Amino acid sequence: xxxxxxxxxxxITWAIQRAGYELQDFAAKFPNVTDWLEDRxxxxxxxxxxxxxxxxxxxxxxFLAEPxxxxxxxxFFRTNQRGRATQNVSVNVYxxxxxMQQRQGWLRDYLGDSDYESLPFVGKYSDNQNVTEIVAxxxxxxxLENEWASSFQKIETAVDYLTQKIEDAGxxxxxxxxVENNTSRPIKVDECxxxxxxxxxxxxxxxxxxxxxxxxxxxxxxxxAHIWTGHSAGFDFRQxxxxxxxxxxxxxxxxxxxxxxxxxxxxxxxxxxDIAYVARHxxxxxxxxxxxxxxxxxxxxxxxxxFYNNYINQVQYKKESQAGGxxxxxxxxxxxxxxxxxxxxxxxxxxxxxxxxxYKLTSLKGDTYKKFFDKHF
Numbered sequence: 001x002x003x004x005x006x007x008x009x010x011x012i013t014w015a016i017q018r019a020g021y022e023l024q025d026f027a028a029k030f031p032n033v034t035d036w037l038e039d040r041x042x043x044x045x046x047x048x049x050x051x052x053x054x055x056x057x058x059x060x061x062x063f064l065a066e067p068x069x070x071x072x073x074x075x076f077f078r079t080n081q082r083g084r085a086t087q088n089v090s091v092n093v094y095x096x097x098x099x100m101q102q103r104q105g106w107l108r109d110y111l112g113d114s115d116y117e118s119l120p121f122v123g124k125y126s127d128n129q130n131v132t133e134i135v136a137x138x139x140x141x142x143x144l145e146n147e148w149a150s151s152f153q154k155i156e157t158a159v160d161y162l163t164q165k166i167e168d169a170g171x172x173x174x175x176x177x178x179v180e181n182n183t184s185r186p187i188k189v190d191e192c193x194x195x196x197x198x199x200x201x202x203x204x205x206x207x208x209x210x211x212x213x214x215x216x217x218x219x220x221x222x223x224x225a226h227i228w229t230g231h232s233a234g235f236d237f238r239q240x241x242x243x244x245x246x247x248x249x250x251x252x253x254x255x256x257x258x259x260x261x262x263x264x265x266x267x268x269x270x271x272x273x274d275i276a277y278v279a280r281h282x283x284x285x286x287x288x289x290x291x292x293x294x295x296x297x298x299x300x301x302x303x304x305x306x307f308y309n310n311y312i313n314q315v316q317y318k319k320e321s322q323a324g325g326x327x328x329x330x331x332x333x334x335x336x337x338x339x340x341x342x343x344x345x346x347x348x349x350x351x352x353x354x355x356x357x358x359y360k361l362t363s364l365k366g367d368t369y370k371k372f373f374d375k376h377f
Contacts, residue, residue, distance in 0.1 A: 004041065004042025004043060004044060005034075005042055005043055005044065005045060005048060006042060007036065007043060007048065007062055007063070008064075008065065008066070009036070009037045009039075010066060010067060011061070011062055011063075011064060011066075011067060012033060012036055012037055012051075012293075013037065014067035015051075015052075015055045015057050015061070015062065016033070016055060018043075018057070018070075018091055019054070019055035019056055019057070019066070019091050020090050020091060021055070024244050027079075030049060030051070033051075045350070048062055049138040049280075051212075054270065055091075056091050056095065056179075056185065056274045063065070063301065068239055070094065071087065072087055072089065072094065072097060072234075073097065073098075073101055073197075073232075074097065074195060074197065074233055074234055075232070075233050075234070076089055076093075076192075076195070076233070076234035077233055077234065077235045077236075077242075077243035077245055077248050078235075078236050078238070078243060079235075079236060079238035079242065079243050080238060085233075085245075087192065089186070089192070089234070090187075090191060092178075092179050092185050092186065092187050093187055093191060093192045093234070093260055095179050095185075096176070096179055096187060096192075096206065097195060097197075097234065099179075099180065099363075100174065100195075100197055100206055101197060101204075102361070103204065103262070103340065104172075104197050104199060104202050104203075104204045105170075106361055107172070107201075107202040107340065107343055108199055108201050108202040110343060110347055110352070110353075111201050111202060111343075112201060113352075116201060118200040118201055118233050118247075119169070119170045119200060119201065120204065121137065121138075121141050121169070121222070121227070121228055122198060122199070122200050122203060122227055122228075122230060123198065123227075123228075123229070123230025124137065124228055124230075125137070125229050125230075126191070126226050126229055126230040126231075127198075129250055130256050131141065131250070131253045131254055132257065133140060134225065134228055134229070134254050135254055135257045135258045135261075138221075138224055138225075138228060138254075138258060139258070141169055142162075142165040142166065142168075142169060143165065144162075144165065146261050146264060147261070147264055147281075147282070148161075149162075149217070149259070149282060149283035149284070150281050150282060150283065152283055154283075155213045155214050155283045155284075156213050158217060158283040159213050159216055159217050159220070162217065162220055163175075163220065166205070166220065166224065167337065167338075167339045168199075169225075171202070171203045171204075171205060171227065172202065172203065172204045172205065172337045172339055172340045173205045173207065173220070173337055174204065174205065174206045174207070174334075174335065174336070174337050174340075175207050175208075175209040175216070175334040175335065175338075176206070176209055176334070176335045177189075177209040177210035178207055180335075180363035181328075181335065181363055181364075185210055186210070187210070189208050189210050189211045189212075190233060190236060190238070191236055192208055192235075192236060193207075193211055193215065193219050193235060193236055193237045194206050194207045194208055194219040194220075194222075194223055194234070194235065195223075195232075195233065195234030195235070196223040196226045196227060196228055196232055196233060196234075197232050198226060198227055198231060198232045203227050204225040205220065205224075205227075207219050207220060207223070209334065209335075212285060213286065214279070214283070214284050214285035214286075215237075215285050215287070215288075217259065217284055217285075218237075218255055218259060218284060218285065218288050219237070220253040221250050221254070221255040221259055222235070222237075222252065222254075223376065224248070224255075224258075224290070225251035225254035225255055225349075226251050226256075229247060229250065229251065229252070229254075231247045233247070233248070235248065249355075256288070256291065256292055256295065259282060259284050259288065260278075260282050260284060260288065260289065260292045262296060263280070265282075265292055265296065268281050268282075269293070269298060273298070275289045275290055275293065275307065286307075286311055287308060287311060290304050290307045290308065290311075291304070329371065329372055329375055332372055333366070333376065335363075336362055336363075336364075338376060341362065341372075341373070341376065341377070342377065344358050344361060344362055345377045355369075
């Protein structure tokens with residue numbers, strides 16, 4: 001006989017809302033929930049396990065006396081919220097930030113124990129807003145020329161090249177569009193284009209891989225700017241505009257100058273004042289070029305927003321290859337970061353990390369873990 005478990009209704013309601021469901025819609029698919037809330041029945045342990053899985057909540061949370069306060073460890077900025085950071089993100093974004101923070105914490109301790117020195121560029125310009133100077137220093141550290149991206153035929157190649165340069169400098173870069181490897185838990189582009197966890201030893205950057213490649217390139221550089229100025233943050237970039245926050249606005253200007261230098265833009269625009277043509281030269285989104293043209297007074301706001309709306313109506317975000325069509329191990333390489341994976345592999349091989357902990361940190365287990373590491377190391 002299954003014995004019912006006493007769970008407080010507030011916990012049930014909170015868990016459903018936390019997962020992004022409307023109570024009425026959720027109860028229509030899981031009618032047992034209504035019985036629990038109205039105290040007609042008590043859930044069994046098996047039912048609670050199924051429920052916790054559905055709402056993506058650790059099982060033990062269901063037995064709390066009251067809903068916990070879950071606070072984001074970083075400010076999360078939305079373009080339309082007048083510069084105020086929000087705590088209101090989906091559970092998929094929240095869980096991803098917490099996972100990246102957990103990985104970062106392990107890597108920071110591991111590198112610290114191995115006497116790795118702090119990265120000198122992290123927070124180097126926390127008290128400096130000179131865009132030109134910051135861009136020059138980023139290029140110097142990464143070893144890139146002003147128009148480095150124009151030499152690549154494809155944007156994808158430019159993204160891969162820049163990512164490798166960033167990782168060579170000591171920054172972990174993760175591309176993913178789902179929570180861990182769970183394709184049923186997508187991270188929507190219009191909610192989160194990316195986030196960055198600044199740290200002196202182990203900075204982490206997350207880019208939403210469901211976004212277009214040109215937009216990913218802009219996100220990468222925006223996050224680099226956050227590392228150089230020393231501010232962790234998440235962002236959505238609605239209409240590819242920053243939140244009305246001083247740091248977000250500064251990082252936006254840095255990204256724009258890094259990818260599309262003003263002098264170079266003026267030269268190319270004078271040759272042919274065409275957004276698509278200029279975008280192909282710089283290997284960035286046409287929206288980025290439209291924004292740059294607006295910033296440099298080549299077009300007005302009405303023209304920009306008309307262009308933006310027309311462009312978005314014609315373009316659908318490319319989605320990361322999922323089960324059935326893509327190579328899981330190639331996808332995992334980007335979801336995990338080969339640099340981070342190399343640290344994990346080194347720690348396991350030197351008995352500084354147990355396999356069970358490596359499984360947790362990589363979101364890989366057993367044969368899948370072994371096959372991935374045998375393939376790459």
